[in-house]
Amino acid sequence: MQPSLTLAEKIASRLIERRETIAIAESSTGGLIAAALLAIPGASAYFVGGAVVYTKVARATLLGIGDADMAGLRPATEAYSSLVARRVRERHGATWGLGETGASGPSGNRYGDAAGHSCIAVAGPIERGVTLETGSADRRANMDAFAKRALDLLYEAVSAKA
Numbered sequence: 001m002q003p004s005l006t007l008a009e010k011i012a013s014r015l016i017e018r019r020e021t022i023a024i025a026e027s028s029t030g031g032l033i034a035a036a037l038l039a040i041p042g043a044s045a046y047f048v049g050g051a052v053v054y055t056k057v058a059r060a061t062l063l064g065i066g067d068a069d070m071a072g073l074r075p076a077t078e079a080y081s082s083l084v085a086r087r088v089r090e091r092h093g094a095t096w097g098l099g100e101t102g103a104s105g106p107s108g109n110r111y112g113d114a115a116g117h118s119c120i121a122v123a124g125p126i127e128r129g130v131t132l133e134t135g136s137a138d139r140r141a142n143m144d145a146f147a148k149r150a151l152d153l154l155y156e157a158v159s160a161k162a
Contacts, residue, residue: 004148007152008151011154012037015045015095016045018158020046020158022046023096023097023098024037024049025050025053025088025097026050026052026099028118030052030054030143032144051088063088065087069083076102076111076117078129079129080099081100081120081121084097084121085123086123087099089123089124096122096124097122098122098150099120100146100150102132103117104118116135118131118132118150120150122157128153132145
């Protein structure tokens with residue numbers, strides 16, 4: 001977790017400097033993204049809230065994303081992670097939202113994605129999305145890799161903001 005903490009410190013510094021906030025909705029990382037950001041002293045200055053959105057019920061309850069919102073949209077895609085990022089941002093009144101979804105392993109998900117597949121998006125003054133394919137079935141290693149890539153993407157976005 002040390003590389004993630006170093007990156008989280010850089011993100012925290014940018015957010016605090018700009019008086020910006022973040023909300024997180026993650027799935028296959030199981031809370032690792034939020035944990036890295038919350039491990040930094042002073043996190044209450046920038047971390048508004050978040051959730052592990054692991055099921056359809058959680059998606060509807062925590063993010064207000066229902067069947068109508070999902071029409072023509074498949075989970076574990078960049079389009080879906082963007083929706084999640086936008087919705088968690090809106091619901092928390094945060095400057096930034098981050099959404100993550102995927103298949104950590106050891107098997108793939110019900111949507112046909114192999115283990116090691118994650119889609120991550122950042123919504124805010126800048127919107128970005130990425131897909132990560134590790135090619136591994138190692139659940140813990142994938143969760144760490146997904147969280148690290150999510151923090152990388154978040155750092156890229158908060159650093160690029162003018």
